[in-house]
Amino acid sequence: MVVVGFIGLGLMGKPMAKRILSAGYKLVVHSRSSPPVEELANLGAEKASSPKEVAAKAEIIITMLPDSPDVKKVVLGENGIAEGVRPGSIVIDMSTVSPMVEMEIAEELRKKGVEYLDAPVTGSTMGAESGTLTIMVGGSKEAFERALPVLKTMGKNIVHMGGNGMGQMTKMCNQVAVSLNLLGTCEAILLASKAGLDPKKVIEVIGSGAAGSWQLNNLGPRMVERDFRPGFKVEHLVKDLRIVREVTSRLNLPLLGVNMVAELVKALEQHGYGSEGTQALITVLEKLATHQVGSK
Amino acid sequence: MVVVGFIGLGLMGKPMAKRILSAGYKLVVHSRSSPPVEELANLGAEKASSPKEVAAKAEIIITMLPDSPDVKKVVLGENGIAEGVRPGSIVIDMSTVSPMVEMEIAEELRKKGVEYLDAPVTGSTMGAESGTLTIMVGGSKEAFERALPVLKTMGKNIVHMGGNGMGQMTKMCNQVAVSLNLLGTCEAILLASKAGLDPKKVIEVIGSGAAGSWQLNNLGPRMVERDFRPGFKVEHLVKDLRIVREVTSRLNLPLLGVNMVAELVKALEQHGYGSEGTQALITVLEKLATHQVGSK
Numbered sequence: 001m002v003v004v005g006f007i008g009l010g011l012m013g014k015p016m017a018k019r020i021l022s023a024g025y026k027l028v029v030h031s032r033s034s035p036p037v038e039e040l041a042n043l044g045a046e047k048a049s050s051p052k053e054v055a056a057k058a059e060i061i062i063t064m065l066p067d068s069p070d071v072k073k074v075v076l077g078e079n080g081i082a083e084g085v086r087p088g089s090i091v092i093d094m095s096t097v098s099p100m101v102e103m104e105i106a107e108e109l110r111k112k113g114v115e116y117l118d119a120p121v122t123g124s125t126m127g128a129e130s131g132t133l134t135i136m137v138g139g140s141k142e143a144f145e146r147a148l149p150v151l152k153t154m155g156k157n158i159v160h161m162g163g164n165g166m167g168q169m170t171k172m173c174n175q176v177a178v179s180l181n182l183l184g185t186c187e188a189i190l191l192a193s194k195a196g197l198d199p200k201k202v203i204e205v206i207g208s209g210a211a212g213s214w215q216l217n218n219l220g221p222r223m224v225e226r227d228f229r230p231g232f233k234v235e236h237l238v239k240d241l242r243i244v245r246e247v248t249s250r251l252n253l254p255l256l257g258v259n260m261v262a263e264l265v266k267a268l269e270q271h272g273y274g275s276e277g278t279q280a281l282i283t284v285l286e287k288l289a290t291h292q293v294g295s296k
Numbered sequence: 297m298v299v300v301g302f303i304g305l306g307l308m309g310k311p312m313a314k315r316i317l318s319a320g321y322k323l324v325v326h327s328r329s330s331p332p333v334e335e336l337a338n339l340g341a342e343k344a345s346s347p348k349e350v351a352a353k354a355e356i357i358i359t360m361l362p363d364s365p366d367v368k369k370v371v372l373g374e375n376g377i378a379e380g381v382r383p384g385s386i387v388i389d390m391s392t393v394s395p396m397v398e399m400e401i402a403e404e405l406r407k408k409g410v411e412y413l414d415a416p417v418t419g420s421t422m423g424a425e426s427g428t429l430t431i432m433v434g435g436s437k438e439a440f441e442r443a444l445p446v447l448k449t450m451g452k453n454i455v456h457m458g459g460n461g462m463g464q465m466t467k468m469c470n471q472v473a474v475s476l477n478l479l480g481t482c483e484a485i486l487l488a489s490k491a492g493l494d495p496k497k498v499i500e501v502i503g504s505g506a507a508g509s510w511q512l513n514n515l516g517p518r519m520v521e522r523d524f525r526p527g528f529k530v531e532h533l534v535k536d537l538r539i540v541r542e543v544t545s546r547l548n549l550p551l552l553g554v555n556m557v558a559e560l561v562k563a564l565e566q567h568g569y570g571s572e573g574t575q576a577l578i579t580v581l582e583k584l585a586t587h588q589v590g591s592k
Binding site (some may be wrong): 136161173175177178196199206210247252256260264288289 | 469504521
């Protein structure tokens with residue numbers, strides 16, 4: 001049986017690691033904080049003291065970390081994966097990070113005879129728990145095929161998008177659409193409210209037609225109820241849109257809309273909403289408009 | 297049986313009028329061009345030489361016209377509805393026009409003891425043909441109830457949104473969300489293409505999750521195929537966003553996103569795409585980016 005390593009047992013990583021374990025794989029885990037490590041150990045996972053140790057014990061090593069520097073450090077840093085990994089193993093980064101960083105890391109690991117896949121996900125913690133994540137994969141087709149059985153324990157819609165970095169590129173396309181649909185949701189609801197309409201009724205009426213979007217139908221009602229609990233946190237969208245801007249700058253691609261949303265979401269974080277859900281974007285637009293939608 | 301009048305047998309009006317006729321209502325019709333009038337007459341409708349004559353013969357008079365000045369002229373102008381309409385009748389404007397104009401017209405008709413409803417629709421010509429339009433209605437609740445059986449011949453989702461103008465306000469909220477989802481679709485696809493991804497594959501992968509929207513799933517593939525045949529014409533979106541800007545200016549509501557899209561869609565019209573579908577917006581972004589998505 002393939003031994004799987006998992007590094008980064010955060011909000012997403014922990015339920016993902018649990019799914020691998022309950023699918024019957026032998027699992028070796030490591031994380032910065034110890035409670036989730038203990039939780040996985042109690043379920044039968046083996047604890048490792050460093051990414052290096054995880055890599056030495058596993059043939060498929062998965063990382064799920066906050067940002068590009070974390071991934072770089074865990075893979076290429078001191079006591080990192082690269083120090084322990086055996087030729088022929090596959091390292092899979094499921095974090096959402098810069099495609100350029102993924103290409104760099106892939107290059108380094110290739111020198112050691114190790115395959116690297118970038119495989120960011122969508123579907124939030126609920127998808128992680130139920131094993132229904134969408135997984136967008138960049139890297140060689142061969143490594144993708146070998147990793148597929150393990151990825152299938154975590155996701156439903158698992159697609160090979162191209163070479164190294166292309167999983168992350170796909171995730172960035174996702175975040176571009178998310179961002180503008182979110183802004184559209186805010187503006188439509190703000191107009192409805194200011195015009196004296198019942199914003200929830202408006203969402204119901206327009207949500208099933210050409211104006212419909214996941215953002216409108218799922219986050220719209222929460223904006224009206226002033227329910228800013230996070231499904232997806234503002235600080236994560238800030239990070240993702242920073243990556244979008246790195247990518248589009250690199251590609252010399254002027255994208256006016258998503259750049260505007262990036263500025264608004266940064267302003268939202270500055271206003272103290274970093275750990276709230278992205279539906280809190282409505283508050284920044286309300287400040288500009290001196291009009292507030294709905295009430296708790 | 298209630299006699300229904302219908303003025304404006306264009307792309308939307310003609311199939312809508314046909315539905316009323318085939319539901320068994322006696323129908324009196326008038327339109328600027330004669331072929332659709334003859335077509336309806338052949339199906340059993342009575343021809344009238346002016347809006348005034350339609351109004352004199354019907355108790356429920358429906359208008360489906362291009363823009364605010366057209367509606368104002370047909371209702372309040374020479375030989376208009378107001379000259380022929382009997383007290384107790386209901387006039388229903390199903391065009392997409394300015395909420396402020398609808399409030400003015402309602403005020404004028406009220407003086408004659410005539411109720412007015414603004415009842416714009418969404419769902420395109422396909423919805424008009426199948427009688428599955430969404431109809432957003434502004435005006436008195438009583439007039440709404442009386443008009444409902446006739447509206448039901450044309451639509452499925454028929455909702456009373458508030459007083460006069462509120463149907464149009466709801467339609468404007470719809471167009472705000474449509475516009476930003478459309479921009480999000482363009483930018484996501486442009487990024488996918490420029491990054492070297494297969495844009496259609498990206499749409500498939502991200503379209504069912506948090507990035508999903510009607511615009512992405514329906515217009516995205518057409519952008520990639522360079523299929524700019526109109527479902528909804530650019531010139532109509534230009535008009536609708538002009539109304540959105542009139543409304544938001546009146547409400548002192550700064551909506552950054554939709555204003556940007558309004559400028560881009562106007563540029564698109566200037567480039568000669570007025571009678572193409574709104575998915576042609578991608579061409580304006582491509583000009584800015586000096587990169588073209590897909591091919592025919």
